[in-house]
Amino acid sequence: MANDRTASGSEPLVALYRMMVLIRRTEEQLARAHQMGLVPGPCHTYVGEEAIATGVCANLRADDVVFSTHRGHGHALAKGVSPRAVAAELMGKATGCSQGRGGSMHLFAPEIGLMGTSGIVGPSILQGAGAGYSFKLLGSDQVSVAFFGDGAVSNGAFHEGLNMAAIWDLPVIFVCEDNMYATEVAFRDATRVQDVAQRVRASYDMAAVRVDGNDVLAVRQAAEEAVARARSGDGPSLIDCKTYRTRPHAEGMRDGGYRTAEEMAAWKQRDPIAAHAAWLIEAGHASAADLEAIEAEATTTVNDAIEFARSSPFPDPATAADFIFSAGA
Amino acid sequence: MANDRTASGSEPLVALYRMMVLIRRTEEQLARAHQMGLVPGPCHTYVGEEAIATGVCANLRADDVVFSTHRGHGHALAKGVSPRAVAAELMGKATGCSQGRGGSMHLFAPEIGLMGTSGIVGPSILQGAGAGYSFKLLGSDQVSVAFFGDGAVSNGAFHEGLNMAAIWDLPVIFVCEDNMYATEVAFRDATRVQDVAQRVRASYDMAAVRVDGNDVLAVRQAAEEAVARARSGDGPSLIDCKTYRTRPHAEGMRDGGYRTAEEMAAWKQRDPIAAHAAWLIEAGHASAADLEAIEAEATTTVNDAIEFARSSPFPDPATAADFIFSAGA
Amino acid sequence: MREITYTEAAREALAEQMAVDPSIFVVGEGIGERGGNFNTTLGLYEKYGPMRLRDTPIVERGFVGLCAGAAMTGSRPVVDFMFIDFILDSMGELLNQISKIQYMSSGRIKMPIVLRGCIGIGGAAATHHSGSYYPLFVHIPGFRVATPSNPYDAKGLLKTALTGDDPVLFLEHKLLLNRRGPVPEAEYALPFGQAAVIREGSDATVVALAVMAPKVLDVCDELAKDRLDIEVIDPRTLAPLDMATILESVGKTGRLLIADETFGPCGIGAEISAQVMEQGFDDLDAPIARLNGVHTPTPYSPSLESAIIPDNAAIEKAIRDLVAE
Amino acid sequence: MREITYTEAAREALAEQMAVDPSIFVVGEGIGERGGNFNTTLGLYEKYGPMRLRDTPIVERGFVGLCAGAAMTGSRPVVDFMFIDFILDSMGELLNQISKIQYMSSGRIKMPIVLRGCIGIGGAAATHHSGSYYPLFVHIPGFRVATPSNPYDAKGLLKTALTGDDPVLFLEHKLLLNRRGPVPEAEYALPFGQAAVIREGSDATVVALAVMAPKVLDVCDELAKDRLDIEVIDPRTLAPLDMATILESVGKTGRLLIADETFGPCGIGAEISAQVMEQGFDDLDAPIARLNGVHTPTPYSPSLESAIIPDNAAIEKAIRDLVAE
Ligand SMILES: Cc1ncc(C[n+]2csc(CCOP(=O)(O)OP(=O)(O)O)c2C)c(N)n1
Ligand SMILES: Cc1ncc(C[n+]2csc(CCOP(=O)(O)OP(=O)(O)O)c2C)c(N)n1
Ligand SMILES: [Mg+2]
Numbered sequence A, B: 001m002a003n004d005r006t007a008s009g010s011e012p013l014v015a016l017y018r019m020m021v022l023i024r025r026t027e028e029q030l031a032r033a034h035q036m037g038l039v040p041g042p043c044h045t046y047v048g049e050e051a052i053a054t055g056v057c058a059n060l061r062a063d064d065v066v067f068s069t070h071r072g073h074g075h076a077l078a079k080g081v082s083p084r085a086v087a088a089e090l091m092g093k094a095t096g097c098s099q100g101r102g103g104s105m106h107l108f109a110p111e112i113g114l115m116g117t118s119g120i121v122g123p124s125i126l127q128g129a130g131a132g133y134s135f136k137l138l139g140s141d142q143v144s145v146a147f148f149g150d151g152a153v154s155n156g157a158f159h160e161g162l163n164m165a166a167i168w169d170l171p172v173i174f175v176c177e178d179n180m181y182a183t184e185v186a187f188r189d190a191t192r193v194q195d196v197a198q199r200v201r202a203s204y205d206m207a208a209v210r211v212d213g214n215d216v217l218a219v220r221q222a223a224e225e226a227v228a229r230a231r232s233g234d235g236p237s238l239i240d241c242k243t244y245r246t247r248p249h250a251e252g253m254r255d256g257g258y259r260t261a262e263e264m265a266a267w268k269q270r271d272p273i274a275a276h277a278a279w280l281i282e283a284g285h286a287s288a289a290d291l292e293a294i295e296a297e298a299t300t301t302v303n304d305a306i307e308f309a310r311s312s313p314f315p316d317p318a319t320a321a322d323f324i325f326s327a328g329a
Numbered sequence C, D: 001m002r003e004i005t006y007t008e009a010a011r012e013a014l015a016e017q018m019a020v021d022p023s024i025f026v027v028g029e030g031i032g033e034r035g036g037n038f039n040t041t042l043g044l045y046e047k048y049g050p051m052r053l054r055d056t057p058i059v060e061r062g063f064v065g066l067c068a069g070a071a072m073t074g075s076r077p078v079v080d081f082m083f084i085d086f087i088l089d090s091m092g093e094l095l096n097q098i099s100k101i102q103y104m105s106s107g108r109i110k111m112p113i114v115l116r117g118c119i120g121i122g123g124a125a126a127t128h129h130s131g132s133y134y135p136l137f138v139h140i141p142g143f144r145v146a147t148p149s150n151p152y153d154a155k156g157l158l159k160t161a162l163t164g165d166d167p168v169l170f171l172e173h174k175l176l177l178n179r180r181g182p183v184p185e186a187e188y189a190l191p192f193g194q195a196a197v198i199r200e201g202s203d204a205t206v207v208a209l210a211v212m213a214p215k216v217l218d219v220c221d222e223l224a225k226d227r228l229d230i231e232v233i234d235p236r237t238l239a240p241l242d243m244a245t246i247l248e249s250v251g252k253t254g255r256l257l258i259a260d261e262t263f264g265p266c267g268i269g270a271e272i273s274a275q276v277m278e279q280g281f282d283d284l285d286a287p288i289a290r291l292n293g294v295h296t297p298t299p300y301s302p303s304l305e306s307a308i309i310p311d312n313a314a315i316e317k318a319i320r321d322l323v324a325e
């Protein structure tokens, strides 16, 4: 609505766009870098799912914490890790956010609350619950967010983690990114009931909502409520986000067989960035030119990040076994 | 009803009584033997919960299989293991059903479908599902039963196991023995939703009913339906049996603090054996004298079993490492 | 003889056994229509369908426990972990159930289950996809552990795994998967517990397992130019471990190096060293040496990754040092 | 000096640290009001309440993973497994997360977590309640592993565990729990990686850990009557392992036996043997010997159970054989 178009009213809405575009451009460039052989290890992109990390992290403070998965670039960026640090990490450089130790699936930036992405399905849920336990024990009002895919929902970690968070009223937000597939195993084949929010309410008596994961405003709103609930001591929530990844499970993987071209095309129509752009313009929060400028800016930022990463040094082999134990131990 | 009092009509109903009494007497004698130092290891009795194993196993064939828990004496007996073999096992004798290798928590009689009791919470559920997978794969009409306590419901094995059984339509009957406590942790503290059947329907779309676990006829009826469902290829079921153990978690353990004398007294009033006895007499299926005779018979059988166990030899120490691998391997 | 890849050889073993034994089924993520992340089951789904090629949710503990129950009741499950790292969530089912049930039941229940997956460091897979773990399964009683280093062994050992009645860890190093080698068309199987002397020599013995076998062979070919004549043994299975072949070799050479990519502490090298100490002490002309990967989680960056695995230079140095002792 | 039990000593360490460090909390089944199956937390719930003494559902994987997240964010969790066997369901969280996160985060995240539980064979606990498993955690990088053999060490090592920033396995042998011993009232802590020479001698060295330490001491007292003068070393922590003390002793005695109740293959004895081989070969007057429990699941029956653990007679024979070599 036009009368929302004040600096303070529009800027947070435009910022959502800015972040989604930044994630998209970074992912596209990382995919290219992977094709060029600049990313030595695996690379799972977040293309198509940007609204979720963006909408959730928009509600977080720097001292709130996030635990993420193998598909974690978007969460890292949305939590504030720079594209430089992400790109350098994927290229295995000393300037990466994990100093080259981690790669795509192990991004760490604890200074700003990115407590790690995990190559194993499940642990983000438990560690997220654990951070919530810490905050409650220590009397802090920080909150904890655990991201995970539909693939985690059948895993024991999901059930053990949500149950503990529920019975102990922990300040945790569980964010399920249901993109309908775990690699090529469809969620409908992995379980008979795909309404995760309904299950969580019925089994754990936890606040749980289902949202369109491609609608950044819907995600942001659900997360706002969940964060408020957690921060005020009213316990955990689950946000069940329906979404779709429009690239293969990982770069370089064949993507056929398990999903149809029609399905993919239909979801591409529902691109979260395009949808938010249209809304911003229609509601008068930004002009097409504003958005083009944002895209240009993102392109510049990401180009710089890739260049930074390429020109950064590899870590010193002599440090390969450093940091296994804490200093002085 | 009196007109049910034909030999064929009454006998199965009386048999339920016979089995429950046999379990009770065996447990009482094992508890005594434990106090006397004749049972060298731990001993978890089934006193108060006899109706469940009895009602379920009354529907099973010898080639159907059962997977059980640390509290497995009742399941073993109901599946047809002799009191001699159980008592001897608890005394660590060569004549025990596990030849002295197992003890109270590891009873095996695969010849008659007792596929093992487990000292670890969880595996019975997964192995039960696996036997169902086998039967389906091999085209057999056998069914599989997994017993477990309320303590297993929060464990990941429960969720992973039930989900697999549901999505693959396995011929399995999951029997939850909800005696309200896992050692001294109350089920109400372990989870916010204690209606297990409701949870299982909502999360796994599995047939699930809640029954009075102290009512042997109710259990038998629920199991009859579940077994028929499994045997005819219509998939798994869960039976959520509410019950109570009237002895300590394990023999020799202190039993105070976590439950009140009133609660215990109230449940003792609901003794499954007394209730069934009253019903049998009232419905005209047996006379008080009939039941007394059955008790006397059980006492004789169990006394014989204890005597047999006491006088049996310990296993030969030279066999301590036999059977780790299959023969010839 | 025809040459096929390691993966093809193992797949052939699986396909042949699935054709003759309808009780075999495979579980894993993406092992159905997709044919496996590492092509372990390619083409089999079309033949045998979903009951025998079972795509699963991500429930490693769950499906291992399920397979235990299936193995106990007449089936012969093959668990395809893809990366063996994912086995860790199922350790309770493995160490407390699968390895113990034959024993507990006094041999009345069998446990014919094959647990397979890719091991090892390579390709910047990083620390959640680079584990090996075999010493854990050698330490715990009740497992057979096979680590074939070439296509011929891969097929022959998997055949034995699929026809025996014991739990078998079948571990395929990711850098070996695409290596080609001769594999006869005729039926064969390789017994467990029989090491292969893959190179004869008299100056020293090197026990090299999994990916280290071809690496050590390459180095020894180089060393031969300097008239160093090294015997190389691939144990092929770590449980049972064929100590007789190793001891015989040490009796001849007097010197022993154990080369193993994974960790040293409480590893395979330690066990072999201790056994040779106990049974072949007098044969030793020099202390037994171990060459292992650095004792650290696996870093991602190629510059760090290559620093923690024993490369050819490290192997050469270890052998030269041993001979010089 | 006052004498208290092993359990009391460890509980004192926990109570003292909980009093000064509000970030410590304990999770486990029955560790709240009940005070722990082994009285590990007796009396603490009354003082500190449920947030710090947290009774849990039976979710070993879950609460270990939860404690990892808590340790990463400023808390200091103590996981009380009761029987250490229950740790197996959490191996994924331990081996892939807890042991790796300090490394992965380049030391920016700490992992101060204590994992405690009862180990060992005894009392017909049978095969699901008799495991030890410590070689697994020595093999995998990233853990500290303590196996105190007496009350003094139990308190001192737990203090160090509770003030350090690394994951520590604190393993209490069930047959030691009620043993009494001197424990000073004054504050103290024992550093990790420092073995104790618990008996001096010159004829041979025996490394004896956990329950084997008191057993070996008893046997050596007997052997002293025959003028056999045995040095006994308790490593106290297995990771880090104080090889310097062992090597020094072997330098003096020339003979070494490692006595360990748990399994031989890829065990602690293998590692010590291999290291002495590498660093102390010339000191050896006889092959290093290992004495271990039989490599089998633990049977229930006392007649079988006692056949698989090294008893005093077996210890005596092993030492006599070693000295006679
Ligand atoms: C415990 C475990 N098992 C298997 C894998 C291999 N794996 C990596 S990603 C993936 C699929 C994950 O699906 P989902 O959770 O839906 O996340 P998405 O990739 O769809 O974002 C699998 C099976 C793993 N990482 N961890
Ligand atoms: C994985 C695991 N953790 C802990 C234990 C210790 N333990 C033995 S019985 C028990 C309680 C089980 O409760 P429930 O499942 O309700 O069965 P019940 O004893 O009430 O019949 C516990 C915690 C165990 N056996 N296995
Ligand atoms: Mg998904």
Ligand SMILES: [Mg+2]
Pocket (backbone or CB within 6 Å): B149, B150, B151, B177, B178, B179, B180, B181, B182, B183
């Ligand atoms: Mg219970």
